[in-house]
Amino acid sequence: xxxxxxYCYKYPRPEVTTDCVVLSPDGGEMQVLLVKRGKExxxxxxxxxxxxxxxxxxxxxxCRRELQEETxxxxxxxxxxxxxxxxxxxxxxRVISIVYLAYLDxxxxxKAGDDAAQAQWFKLKELPELAxxxxxxxxxxxxxx
Numbered sequence: 001x002x003x004x005x006x007y008c009y010k011y012p013r014p015e016v017t018t019d020c021v022v023l024s025p026d027g028g029e030m031q032v033l034l035v036k037r038g039k040e041x042x043x044x045x046x047x048x049x050x051x052x053x054x055x056x057x058x059x060x061x062x063c064r065r066e067l068q069e070e071t072x073x074x075x076x077x078x079x080x081x082x083x084x085x086x087x088x089x090x091x092x093x094r095v096i097s098i099v100y101l102a103y104l105d106x107x108x109x110x111k112a113g114d115d116a117a118q119a120q121w122f123k124l125k126e127l128p129e130l131a132x133x134x135x136x137x138x139x140x141x142x143x144x145x
Contacts, residue, residue: 014094018063019050019134021081021141022073023124024104030124030145031107032138035070035116041091042131048138049116050097063100071119072111075102081141089133099137 022033034046049070053062060078068074078100085096110119122128124142127135 014096016053017097018059019048019097019099020063020067022102024107031121032124036118038115038117045131046128047131048134059098069114070116078102
């Protein structure tokens with residue numbers, strides 16, 4: 001559905017993204033799926049799978065689309081975890097991220113695609129340096145499980 005309406009607002013509007021925290025146990029330790037970014041900002045840094053919403057999709061659909069594009073994974077149930085809104089969380093501008101959780105009983109091997117150069121599982125307690133505010137997001141998730 002295209003929206004051709006024109007709006008003039010006094011206030012600037014933020015962009016909206018979704019990020020997906022995909023968790024799976026492995027040998028008794030919780031693992032999280034990360035992607036290595038293939039583009040700036042944070043090129044070659046690890047991040048949660050995610051990206052910008054299309055104008056015609058809701059947040060859960062955008063989350064599922066980005067996850068599939070970047071990792072090849074199609075997940076069942078996802079649950080909204082939170083919204084991350086700090087004004088400086090993304091160097092491209094004012095970006096709000098809606099974060100979702102997905103849980104897999106058994107790890108599925110990802111296949112990197114779209115703007116992800118690589119996709120890989122990491123132990124939640126042994127993470128690489130992360131892009132954006134994704135370390136904060138995963139710290140919040142870890143505190144809840």
